[in-house]
Amino acid sequence: MTPSPTERKTRGRKSSNRRKRPRGSPQARAAARLAAVQALYQMDIAETPIADALAQYLSGPIPLDDAGKRLGDIDPDFFADLLRGVEGHRAELDAMIQGALSPEWPFERLEALHRALLRAALYELWRRADVPARVAMNEYVDLAHAFYAGPEPAMINALLETLAKRLREAEFDGGAG
DSSP: OOHHHHHHHHSOOOOOOOOOOOSOOOHHHHHHHHHHHHHHHHHHHHHOHHEEEEEEEHHHHBBBTTTBBOOOOOOOOHHHHHHHHHHHHHHHHHHHHHHHOOSSSSSGGGGGHHHHHHHHHHHHHHOOOOOOHHHHHHHHHHHHHHHHHHHHHHHHHHHHHHHHHHHHHHHHHGGGO
């Protein structure tokens, strides 16, 4: 009988009862993005300290999708990088977002959830070259659709496209990316 891929990988190793968290898988990163948006929203509205948000989301319940289903374990390193990156570069991120908004729509007019989505997405576009621009954009537009049924996802998409083209011009030249 041929061993399964899991059996082949674990053969010769001591088994551990400890469940390993997936790191870097698309599902774990998607869950980390959702958790990051939720945590950033909480940090903005309730002024939750970043250390508390990190502890809550890394040890608390698994995030749910828009249908109330568990997404699975989050990538803890990716989640922490998103939170720390947004928190550490908030002024720069906000200035970039403001620069992409029309003059009649100031940054202060954005809802807290818009700010959380845009800050997290923009941080990925700006500082996470390992994530293709179109992947980051699609992930956050999908999250916007999970939170909003109206025109908000289109606005998030338009802003992210503008910002992504400014930050990652090479990925958009000649259809690359």
